[in-house]
Amino acid sequence: MRRTNTLILGGGPAGAAAAITLARHGAAPLLIERARETGDALCGGFLSWRSIDRLETLGVSRDALGGHAIERVRIFAGTKRGEVPLPGRAVGVSRRKLDTLLLARAVAQGACVERGVAARRAERGRAILADSAVIACETLFLATGKHDCRGLARPHGHGDPMLGLRIRLPASPALTKMLGAAIELHLFRGGYAGLLLQEDGSGNLCMAVGKARLAEAGGDPRRLLAELGDESRALSERLALGDIAGSIDAIGAVPYGWRVRTSEAGLFRLGDQAAVIPSLAGEGMGIALASGVMAARYHLAGGRGAAKAFQAALAQRTRIPMMSAGALGALAATRRGRLAAPRLLAAFPTLGAAIAQLTRIAL
Template structure:
């Protein structure tokens, strides 16, 4: 039996596309490798356009009780710039959001298969998905939404990524630290990277950071030593973290993310394989718009598939939608993570605080590209 549409991956892009297609009456099967909710490396900042994308498919993200974010702290050394955001964001864990969105997709009529790992995709006339310890599945159309995970047979043609290591940890902050961070997202620059810190639901704080492999080696790969070393670099972290309790046994980690990657249509691409989310484009995490791009790609792919257009046409349109945004974010990412340029960037933003709001606008999915129905 050949499935009409299979979606590989039950993260934001995959679940949103499944809901969208099911609402349009399509038979869609989503394959997710996790059997239940799981933590993911993500800053968990949901921008206004990401919230609008969720509302478009009938999903009420406000019901999950996220933390409203209306301001930004940019910290570099002893300096701090605080400014209002040009929109209202939301801090919400992927643990809660992804699970609720999968349930929404199922409620819309999608078939959700969990605990199935795709080991390989064979893209011939029909698309065959080889599953670990399960029978293979054939599909007429595949939406590839496996996030940062590569799938054998459909690897991304990305440039060699930077030699950076990412970490994520949740904290229960002290009451004074919670009050200081309430309603804000903090971007914290240090000599070889940066961190994002914000509140999410249940009064928890999410700290995500990128740092060099050299610093990880210097601290022998030990999380407590790494965090202490970062606090020596960052007075902001040194002020916020004392008295905090870590809420995960170990931090989540990731290495060599291909920031700046954009999938452009190739002659060898299969006409019925649509790449979504990080399989289509990877924006530097510095700007906090990765979830919005994932949701936008899902909406664009579903819309164009329903209109009878090819994957190549979709990839061409999506790259047009997001290329400028990703390039601008890449420039900011490089400037903010290099010791020589980050001080210059910070002084510029101190002299012109409105530039922070401008940077936030320029690294969003552009209004002309967004789908509203």
């Protein structure tokens, strides 16, 4: 059996942010990431102005991050459309790029990163890997994100589970002209789609959709996209620029709204394993980064015993962003709310900026 003081499971933004912060202060964590190569995780790729600032403090500069500048939000619902400026300059960036930069930074700071091996099961004080090796630890940072780890899985919610779907739109002058410096939100019955340009000029169209809506389309994502295109001309024009017959990435049962409020000594839950904000807010990565840094700081100051205080403090810090994003999601779930959203934005431009701020986690 191997032993380590601090073990981080998962090398997404949360795990990497914790690893950088711990390593920077000499704590030399061990991080286990199941993917051998950094993939392009299913994510809308919207990084807010605050997350960009946080990345700077972690040693990932704006220049290194690059990305496509996002300055406005454009909302579509049926035939309605509204557009307002964002309160800060965001970027659209692929997860391949972001995760690569963060993990390289963690290694440069002295973290030990082991790739290509998954934790099969975790519990406070140890993890069992897929090859049956056991790693015992004083403190476990659980950062497996969208994927639950047996032994410490999040409870499954009730009601219609939300799924994540993604299609890519290849870079083209038509796409660049259509999207410009905006993130688009297309609201529809049973879900929404976010669309923005990334660093290479390609479009990332990421949807959160209820399982029931997908079931109406016979469980076929392509049929669902065709139906959504029939309902919205704007979405149909955008989908026409992609390869709908090509691959569609999917992720099941995203527990939006879930938030942990307490923990026990030696177990720090980070990122999506601590709080899952509705993705139309575009703040999941912000929470992941903030929680990673915060958990590391609590641990550096108070050791394994600080887990409970950390989890309570994180729950408090995510309360307003989660409530605000939840309220937006609830509004978008009703026909009246969806149709009112573009009009409200157009009539009260400062409302958009205020909501965009409310859904951010404080630095």
